[in-house]
Amino acid sequence: DIVMTQSPLSLPVTPGEPASISCRSSQSLLHGNGKTYLHWYLQKPGQSPQLLIYLGSDRASGVPDRFSGSGSGTDFTLKISRVEADDVGVYYCMQALQTPYTFGQGTELEVK
Amino acid sequence: QVQLQESGPGLVKPSETLSLSCSVSGGSFSSYYWTWFRQPPGKGLEWIGYTYYSGTTDYNPSLKSRVTISVDTSKNQFSLKLSSVTAADTAVYFCATLENKNGYAPDYWGQGTLVTVSS
Numbered sequence: 001d002i003v004m005t006q007s008p009l010s011l012p013v014t015p016g017e018p019a020s021i022s023c024r025s026s027q028s029l030l031h032g033n034g035k036t037y038l039h040w041y042l043q044k045p046g047q048s049p050q051l052l053i054y055l056g057s058d059r060a061s062g063v064p065d066r067f068s069g070s071g072s073g074t075d076f077t078l079k080i081s082r083v084e085a086d087d088v089g090v091y092y093c094m095q096a097l098q099t100p101y102t103f104g105q106g107t108e109l110e111v112k
Numbered sequence: 113q114v115q116l117q118e119s120g121p122g123l124v125k126p127s128e129t130l131s132l133s134c135s136v137s138g139g140s141f142s143s144y145y146w147t148w149f150r151q152p153p154g155k156g157l158e159w160i161g162y163t164y165y166s167g168t169t170d171y172n173p174s175l176k177s178r179v180t181i182s183v184d185t186s187k188n189q190f191s192l193k194l195s196s197v198t199a200a201d202t203a204v205y206f207c208a209t210l211e212n213k214n215g216y217a218p219d220y221w222g223q224g225t226l227v228t229v230s231s
Contacts, residue, residue: 035215036215037215037216039215039217039218043157047223048206048208048221048222048223048224049157049206049218049221050221051217051218051219054214054215054217054219055214055215055217058214060214060217060219092156092157094157094217094218096210096215096216096217099159099170099172100159100172100173100174101159101216102159103156103157103158103159104156105156106156
């Protein structure tokens, strides 16, 4: 199985400040078709996960441009340019290169 | 816009079979893979498996011997069966869709349903 490791696990941020979450995979997520099968989710309290970023850097429909994804191979980053109160929750990275699909442990973002 | 809704018993006895359904509206069964995830209380997400309308399936090896996922297009739903459950199977179960075009990133999700395994 591909192991996904996130850091930090807890992230307190002041509103208006930027935030960054790291995700590392135990093997490259680059597919032979040139696409990188790494996705980012936000799970707000009591809700199902919502897709933020797919294929490493493509924003999902309706996701504010404050959110951006970058990285390649085994190292990836989710950045929020200016954190808002509504961004609280647990952020997960997920790999879909091969089954079983696997997730990182989650990063809990807290707005101070 | 695809909408998904899980349904099924919220309480299952140990050693019995957990059975859940996911009702689908707004989507074509041939356009997506249909998948299940679960999340134990206070913990992270685990992929259970997926099916396609053709009958193709793939399961997490950690659950493969106990899991069956199937589609019933006549009822606009797909289902999950997990046999021989134990307390470790207590979790919120989510159904979701997968699409090749977005790298199999689950994009539409149900709200989730809590299943507790207890006698």
